[in-house]
Amino acid sequence: MGIDYSYVDAPNLFIQHRNGKRYAYRELGEKKGIPIIFLTHLSANLDNWDPRVIDGFAKNHWVIAFDNTGVGLSNGKVPNNIPQTANDTITFIKSLGLLKVDLIALSMGGMIAQELILKEPSLVRRLVLVGTGPRGGKGISNVTYITNLDLIRATLTFKDVKTYLFFPNTKNGKEKAKEFLNQIKRRKKHRDKSISLRAYRNRLIAINKWGKEKSVDLSKIIHPTLIINGDHDRMVPTENSYDLANQIPDSKLKIFDYAGHGSLFQYPKEFVEIVSTFLI
Numbered sequence: 001m002g003i004d005y006s007y008v009d010a011p012n013l014f015i016q017h018r019n020g021k022r023y024a025y026r027e028l029g030e031k032k033g034i035p036i037i038f039l040t041h042l043s044a045n046l047d048n049w050d051p052r053v054i055d056g057f058a059k060n061h062w063v064i065a066f067d068n069t070g071v072g073l074s075n076g077k078v079p080n081n082i083p084q085t086a087n088d089t090i091t092f093i094k095s096l097g098l099l100k101v102d103l104i105a106l107s108m109g110g111m112i113a114q115e116l117i118l119k120e121p122s123l124v125r126r127l128v129l130v131g132t133g134p135r136g137g138k139g140i141s142n143v144t145y146i147t148n149l150d151l152i153r154a155t156l157t158f159k160d161v162k163t164y165l166f167f168p169n170t171k172n173g174k175e176k177a178k179e180f181l182n183q184i185k186r187r188k189k190h191r192d193k194s195i196s197l198r199a200y201r202n203r204l205i206a207i208n209k210w211g212k213e214k215s216v217d218l219s220k221i222i223h224p225t226l227i228i229n230g231d232h233d234r235m236v237p238t239e240n241s242y243d244l245a246n247q248i249p250d251s252k253l254k255i256f257d258y259a260g261h262g263s264l265f266q267y268p269k270e271f272v273e274i275v276s277t278f279l280i
Helices: 051-058 082-095 108-119 140-157 162-166 171-184 197-212 239-247 268-279
Strands: 013-016 022-028 036-039 063-066 101-106 124-130 225-230 251-256
Touching (some): 022 082, 051 268, 082 108, 082 197, 124 268, 140 162, 140 197, 162 171, 239 251
Parallel strands (some): 036 101
Antiparallel strands (some): 013 022, 022 063
């Protein structure tokens, strides 16, 4: 197996469902076996995945990242709730003709993944939940407040908001933030379209609803599950990762020390190694 080119150079591909929804995606790796579908965070498009992470998996896996409905180069209107976003994710996967996938789901993506796996359990083989929490989890409804606060900080300091949202305010955290931001800027041609303000607001509403709703029985998730976070996650408090591990029967938990919400971007090599072993 091998990777022919980097995620930095992966072409933008499109697939349209019969319902009219068109999805933008990029794929790498040899197209065989169980593909990995990447589900991303609140404001992210295809360009927000760290090439070090995607390329790391593409060496031995078929990997697919995509823009969900209404985000980036995909058409349609962004839903204001997590269940509909999960339905759209299922539509994308089935549009590609895939019968079974592995999921690597970050933050809001992890919320979508939980809904998806409860709706269509046979579609998923293994599940990786990163920097996320259960429905009704502690502090999830505060995401809007924390995000807005850090947007102000970022504006005042002329920095990317992900510096504050994803990484701890330590020497190492600041260094890793710079490395990550440099990585996601490497792609120069055929970049994705930034999420619109309206779409962003709908996604915030969806997370707030999720954070305020009653919890569901996650013991129904019988799939092998790996839960990963940093020990200093401000956006989705780390406590939620322990909660997920307690609720999902066949789950393992990995907490990175001195890491924040974006632990996979703070420790990309270690993340790829740990998850690759889990996906065997």
